[in-house]
Amino acid sequence: MKTVFWCFVLAMCLVTHTASACSPVSLLRINARIQENISAMGSGQVLYRTFRSLTTLLHNKQELFCSQPSQQAAKLMVWGRMHGTMGASQTWPTSVQGVGIRVAIAIVSKNQPDMLHWLPFSSELSLHAEDMLNSDNIWLRIELVKTESSWTRSSAINFQQPSMLTFKWGEQLSTIAFSFTGITLPGNCQFTQPTTHIVLLPVKQSDLDEGGNSAAAPFPLDLQCSSPDLKPELTLYGMTRKNLRNVFVNTITGNRAQGVGIQVLLNNQPIEEGKPIKLNDIKFAGDKFKIPLFIRYHKVGKITPGDVKTHLTLKINYL
Incomplete structure (x- = not known):
């Protein structure tokens, strides 16, 4: 008997707008198996979920900024962007009708509680200079959701957001671009x-x-x-x-x-x-x-x- 599964690939590019010696562009790939009965699941049910640190997703630790700001205390500005028209349960349309995606971010530091922010959002956080941000501090929750009772079967599910997350700390700017590709295979x-x-x-x-x-x-x-x-x-x-x-x-x-x-x-x-x-x-x-x-x-x-x-x-x- 053949056994086959859904496989999802996530890709995220980390781009730092500072000197060329700073963190280079990184490409992230995640392979995940989904074996739920998609057709039988109801609207609003989660088909895939992951909640991991950016370090885990990248398979290595990376800095978001090249250095601390000059001030003893600085404000961190964070913007989260999603394009398209937001549907129910804060989902955003993918390339496949009946399947949406939603993303949340949590920023963890010594002086900032672990708190989920569902995109889109903008926020201002107070950080001390010793709270140097890196990929350990950024956690992402990514969910694929069935948004309609029926869905259009496809061999691939795609979603792209060129500048999903932007961080501004002092004069430094860092952007995370997001690309989602889901490879769908026959079921079992x-x-x-x-x-x-x-x-x-x-x-x-x-x-x-x-x-x-x-x-x-x-x-x-x-x-x-x-x-x-x-x-x-x-x-x-x-x-x-x-x-x-x-x-x-x-x-x-x-x-x-x-x-x-x-x-x-x-x-x-x-x-x-x-x-x-x-x-x-x-x-x-x-x-x-x-x-x-x-x-x-x-x-x-x-x-x-x-x-x-x-x-x-x-x-x-x-x-």
Whole structure:
């Protein structure tokens, strides 16, 4: 079974407007896996969240300014910018309809409490000269949010903000540019019950119809998938008769019934062993494909009383 995931890449450029010997431009990349069922999630639910220091995001510590201001105490001005039209829950539109992004910053220093500011905002903070700011002091919270009940599937989710954060401390100016790229891949599927045991009620030979079949008993399977756009394909494996690929043989060793096997049905048709069946007509409800399988006894010869048992393996492929 294939297992695939969402991968998001964040890119942030740190640009310092001072002498050339100061911090160089840095490029940040974050790879994150998202395995939630996006289509089944409601509007306002968070699809991805991270809250980390800029040092952690950059994988190394960087200064925001080349030196402290000349004053003993100075005011730090901070501007946070986002472009576009702000939607519900302080989200901003990405390139994909139905998915928005929101960003918050926390500035941590000896004399400044750890406090989240959701963008956009502007603020003035009092800092002492010894509170030299660097990437350890800047924390970012980045969230990807589903903004509508439906969303437009896309192979990439993009958002750019050339000057998302600007810091002014004394005469020094520092700007953080932000670029977001989300790479979307197909989702995954799995059975809600990896193993199950089905018990058929005892039947009399007189209960079999003219075709040698007992009444079919429901054998429903729930296939949980991360997207309704996946196209699952079912294949059934087990021991069958050579001339009847849709009749699974009785494998029990003690008190074994003769002349009878087991059939599994989909859409009232017996499933052949090893033959893939496309589930295009199966409806997607919530986050599941409900596969309406049935199981029954099937006469293959002269019947003698006893027990019947068989082992089946169901394999799902999906695109």
